Amino acid sequence: MISTLQPDKMGSYAPEDVTFLLRDIGNVFLEMDNEKREQLIQSGTHYSEMLPIEKQPSDMYMNLFYKTLDAYAERIAIAVGVVAEQIIESRGLDNLILVSLARAGTPIGILIKRYISMRYRVNVPHYSISILRGRGFDETAIRYILTQHPLGCLQFIDGWTGKGAITNELIQSCQKFNAQYQGQLNANLAVLADPGHCAAIYGTREDFLIPSACLNSTVSGLVSRTVLNRQFMDANDFHGAKYYKELEDLDVSNLYIERIVTCFEQVQSTIMQQLLKQDESPITWEGMKSVQNIQRDFCIDNIHFIKPGVGETTRVLLRRLPWKILINPRYMDELQHILFLAQEKHIVIEEYSNMSYACCGLIKEI
Known part of the structure; x- marks a missing residue:
C-alpha cells in the first residue's frame, strides 16, 4: 500500500494549515456555462468530468458575504469548538489526522486544526482530499496519508450535510478500502451543520448559513471543485483540481479563517455549555424524509434534482439551473443571500414548511 506519488502544491492557504492531495489540472480547459453543464449532467455525464465557470461576484453580493460573516462568526466558532472537542473525545490526539473533503470541508478542517492548536497546543496534520458522488473518495490520497502516518487515526470532515x-x-x-487493504478507516463524518441528521459528529443540527457556502474558490483557497476525468487523467493518480491564481485579488479564504479564529477565546465557555447539552441524539436520516416529502409534493422523478439545506441551495443557485427555491418560513430572516441570488436569476420562491431544512433548491429538468 506504499504510495510514492507526490501531490502538486496548490491553494492560497498557508502550507501549515492544509496539504491538498490533488493533481493540478490547470492546463486543461473544462469550464462550461451552467446550461451546457446541466444538459450534460442530465444526459449522463458525471459532474466531476467538467467544471462550472467561476464568475466574479458582484460588489453587492460580496457585501452580503461580509455582513453574513460578521453575523455568524461567533456561531461558526462555537460549532467548530463543539466538533473539535467531540473529535478529540472519540479519537484522542496522539495519532489524529484531519482529512477534509474538498472543497467545502477544507476551510472547516483548517478551523478545527486551528482550534486544537489554540486549546491543546498540538499541531495536528490536516489534508484535503477529493470525494465524488458515485465514485467514492480518492484512494491514492488515502494511501498517501497512511504512508506518511502508518499509525494515523483519520477523521473525515465536511462543511454540512444535505441529503446525506x-x-x-x-x-x-471506507468499507471498500478496509476490505481491500485490511484497513481500519472509521467512516464517522464530522460536520459543522447536520440538518440531514446523518452525521455522527456535528456542531449543530440547525440548518444555518456557513458563509463559506456563499462563494466558490475564492473562499476555498482558490481551488476548484475536484475533477476525475479519465480522458486525460491517470487511473492511479490523485484526483484533479484547478488552482485559480488569477482570482488572487478576490480571495477571501484566509480572511474568512482569521475572522472566525479571533472568536475562539471568547466563545470557550459557550462551547463547553453546548457540549453538555449535546444530546446523544441518534442518526435518524430525518433529512431524507423531508426530501421524500418534497419529491412527492412536487412530483419530482429524480431525487438528485432536490438539493436541501442552505449550503446545497446556494450551490444550486451558483452552479446549476434552478427550477424553484423552497423556503421554510421559520428561517426567512436568515436567508438574504438566497433571496438575493434567486431574485437576480428570476427564480420562483415558494414557502414550504414540511422539511427539516431552512430551504431547498429544486433543479430544472431539461
Missing part, C-alpha cells in the same frame, strides 16, 4: 449522499459515499468508500 456524501455521508453514504464515505461509508461505502
Whole structure:
C-alpha cells in the first residue's frame, strides 16, 4: 500500500494549515456555462468530468458575504469548538489526522486544526482530499496519508450535510478500502451543520448559513471543485483540481479563517455549555424524509434534482439551473443571500414548511 506519488502544491492557504492531495489540472480547459453543464449532467455525464465557470461576484453580493460573516462568526466558532472537542473525545490526539473533503470541508478542517492548536497546543496534520458522488473518495490520497502516518487515526470532515449522499459515499468508500487493504478507516463524518441528521459528529443540527457556502474558490483557497476525468487523467493518480491564481485579488479564504479564529477565546465557555447539552441524539436520516416529502409534493422523478439545506441551495443557485427555491418560513430572516441570488436569476420562491431544512433548491429538468 506504499504510495510514492507526490501531490502538486496548490491553494492560497498557508502550507501549515492544509496539504491538498490533488493533481493540478490547470492546463486543461473544462469550464462550461451552467446550461451546457446541466444538459450534460442530465444526459449522463458525471459532474466531476467538467467544471462550472467561476464568475466574479458582484460588489453587492460580496457585501452580503461580509455582513453574513460578521453575523455568524461567533456561531461558526462555537460549532467548530463543539466538533473539535467531540473529535478529540472519540479519537484522542496522539495519532489524529484531519482529512477534509474538498472543497467545502477544507476551510472547516483548517478551523478545527486551528482550534486544537489554540486549546491543546498540538499541531495536528490536516489534508484535503477529493470525494465524488458515485465514485467514492480518492484512494491514492488515502494511501498517501497512511504512508506518511502508518499509525494515523483519520477523521473525515465536511462543511454540512444535505441529503446525506456524501455521508453514504464515505461509508461505502471506507468499507471498500478496509476490505481491500485490511484497513481500519472509521467512516464517522464530522460536520459543522447536520440538518440531514446523518452525521455522527456535528456542531449543530440547525440548518444555518456557513458563509463559506456563499462563494466558490475564492473562499476555498482558490481551488476548484475536484475533477476525475479519465480522458486525460491517470487511473492511479490523485484526483484533479484547478488552482485559480488569477482570482488572487478576490480571495477571501484566509480572511474568512482569521475572522472566525479571533472568536475562539471568547466563545470557550459557550462551547463547553453546548457540549453538555449535546444530546446523544441518534442518526435518524430525518433529512431524507423531508426530501421524500418534497419529491412527492412536487412530483419530482429524480431525487438528485432536490438539493436541501442552505449550503446545497446556494450551490444550486451558483452552479446549476434552478427550477424553484423552497423556503421554510421559520428561517426567512436568515436567508438574504438566497433571496438575493434567486431574485437576480428570476427564480420562483415558494414557502414550504414540511422539511427539516431552512430551504431547498429544486433543479430544472431539461
